[in-house]
């Protein structure tokens with residue numbers, strides 16, 4: 438063979454091998470399971486672990502208008518997505534695809550007890566302390582009990598704003614806990630932590646005799662409005678799953694049942710965090726025969742039946758899950774439930790519903806804009822109500838809260854109209870929280886790592902859980918211990934809370950490492 442021929446053959450051979458290798462690598466990245474094991478192993482062994490980045494690259498090439506955009510703009514805006522924004526995908530996509538330990542926790546329950554320290558978080562706290570000792574004195578803070586620190590934070594802020602218009606000129610005494618709760622609603626919190634009313638209300642919704650039951654119209658799943666003998670009311674959600682049962686991996690969050698214990702746990706987490714934005718919610722075991730069936734109207738009562746296992750069941754009527762295949766069953770007629778104290782009626786305290794700019798897509802085929810592009814925050818920041826005042830920080834708080842509970846379902850949130858834009862976000866409807874303790878869904882934190890922003894007081898509370906002496910899991914366990922449904926959360930969920938605290942702090946570390954100003958990232962409220 439001539440030399441020239443040999444060279445040509447060698448080149449063709451090399452080119453074929455390269456093309457084959459690239460082909461195999463691409464298949465591996467798209468779906469490793471399509472490859473024979475030996476190829477899969479050889480690729481993963483040389484550090485080609487799939488991180489999802491190339492899928493993002495493909496997405497990026499697609500027109501931006503392919504993604505759901507109805508909620509792209511903040512309230513009032515009608516901006517369409519197509520053609521706007523810059524491609525800043527890499528940073529947060531890398532972050533989102535950072536190993537979040539899902540497999541790790543799944544494989545070894547013994548490894549659940551995660552390290553309580555993290556070198557990046559340690560570096561962050563060290564850096565902050567050096568940056569401003571007055572604001573970030575972690576050495577001094579370390580031995581202080583969490584609740585004591587929470588009080589000092591509150592003193593620092595020290596304001597509750599106005600009350601609802603309807604109560605501003607009210608004189609006279611209110612005897613029931615639910616009336617006192619309504620009167621206590623203020624511009625900057627739903628209730629005051631120093632007021633014993635909330636504990637009275639929790640006791641009452643858990644034990645006052647039930648005198649009326651009504652199905653709540655609207656919504657996707659069955660909910661009842663319960664009226665008590667003192668004329669107070671609560672939103673009832675029934676137990677659908679035992680505490681241990683996790684959301685199935687192939688289920689979308691929007692096709693998951695709501696969890697009664699999640700509603701109770703979310704209330705307590707909100708209170709521990711010093712947010713005071715979730716209506717007081719307690720667990721209660723109801724006697725379905727006496728407390729529901731007896732008081733039900735004809736439409737509801739005819740959905741009651743005895744199951745083959747001799748338990749009393751009912752399904753009510755609603756747009757999903759209201760048939761005998763999705764019945765709510767007692768044991769034999771005792772049923773666990775959550776009771777969320779009712780807010781004042783619209784006539785007394787009208788509420789405004791806001792679309793969450795970081796709302797998810799409710800389609801199994803489409804992604805939301807922010808899941809693909811990183812520039813949503815640039816737009817949100819410039820538009821009302823997020824361009825002034827507290828609302829952007831409140832949105833960050835909402836997502837910090839939802840990340841901790843694992844709630845993907847925050848499509849909207851509400852505020853009281855009386856208070857205008859300078860008020861807190863109500864965190865209603867936490868039923869889809871605490872579905873997966875193994876998974877820390879980083880995408881819920883997207884607003885935080887895309888805006889690189891967190892409220893100073895929220896950051897400090899998380900840092901305080903991290904440095905101790907009180908771990909969030911321990912505080913949550915203690916808080917929920919008075920509830921009739923204790924243990925409201927199983928240990929795995931409690932441990933997940935501690936783990937998630939660390940993950941939020943790590944995101945803040947990355948923001949600062951990436952060169953963002955500390956004072957921009959950890960932002961104080963400007964009063």
Ligand SMILES: Nc1ncnc2c1ncn2[C@@H]1O[C@H](COP(=O)(O)OP(=O)(O)OP(=O)(O)O)[C@@H](O)[C@H]1O
Nearest residue numbers: 655656657658672716777778779780865866867868
């Ligand atoms: N404690 C409460 N007091 C008064 N109204 C409430 C309370 N909690 C929730 N609501 C109202 O009831 C509506 C439905 O509640 P929730 O969101 O829990 O039900 P849902 O079936 O999950 O609704 P959807 O399926 O639309 O998410 C809420 O949007 C809110 O306006």
Ligand SMILES: [Mn+2]
Nearest residue numbers: 846866868869
């Ligand atoms: Mn809901």
